[in-house]
Amino acid sequence: MTSIFKSEEARVDLVGWHERFRQNIGAPTEARRVETSFGETHLLVGGPEEAPPLVLLHGALASSAHALRELEGLLEHYRVYAIDILGQSAMSADVRLAVGDDTYGRWLDEVFALLGLDEALVVGVSWGGFVAIRLAALAPERIAKLALLVPAGMVKSPISSSWKMGWPMTKFMMAPSEKRLRGFLSRLLTTMDDEWVGYLGAAFTGFHLNMKVPALAQVEDLQRFTSPVLVLGADEDLSFPGEAVVARASELFPNLQKARVLEGSKHCPPTTEAFRTALVSELHAFFQGASR
Secondary structure, three states, X not given: OOOOEXXXXXXXXXXXXXXXXXXXXXOOOEEEEEEEOOEEEEEEEEOOOOOOEEEEEOOOOOOXXXXXXXXXXXXXXXXXXEEOOOOOOOOOOOOOOOOOOOHHHHHHHHHHHHOOOOOEEEEEEOHHHHHHHHHHHXXXXXXXXXXXXXXXXXXXXXXXXXXHHHHHHHHHHHOOOHHHHHHHHOOOEOOOOHHHHHHHHHHHHHEOOOOOOOOOOOHHHHOOOOOOEEEEEEOOOOOOEHHHHHHHHHHHOXXXXXXXXXXXXXXXXXXXXXXXXXXXXXXHHHHHOOOO
């Protein structure tokens, strides 16, 4: 098995970044591990024990702490289980899962069972959105309501993104420098946050980048999934254009409650306190609102 890390030093560094982001979460969290048949899975748990359970799934090459740092306001209202996705986080087992079938859905279904969650609210961000969709197709009864933020697995990336994103990334990978890193990330990040820039520099040089394209969800996959859905795309997302994501959402989800495009946002939305507060408020309103 090929490691997802380029070296043990890279793994240690990326674990250190996880802890750094975790320290910036403004509420207590507890680290847990569960042993699935696919590999050991790490997660952070926080929020009131009696509150409704919410599963949070981070984006590619990130971690539970990264997602909770941006959405820590959810800890006020929900018992949050932020799960480190196998193959996309330094915190879970060093394994890769297949992306062309229901493997990720089966893995997440196991995690739910091991945590004693019959069902939960689910938030999937980017790659985490793809994972959430695979669970919705495999075990729709697990998801009470689903919120997808700039999700993978719904639309194909435009050919133009290979040049706009791929070429600057390739130049950085061939000869890393601060200038090339910022040039590449300016196409990905809405806010050039120094902490995120530093982390992503470590991630893109520390992980073996084997980013196989996730299988796109099909209408027939989700016919049994009738839970309410919220979808947010981004108008300047080079990988998954917001308008295309919103249009596809209406085809895929029978109970789509709301789909909109974030204006002035790249694939990684703003990391400002104002945006974080507004996003959590929108998610909370969706989760608390009556279903159509």
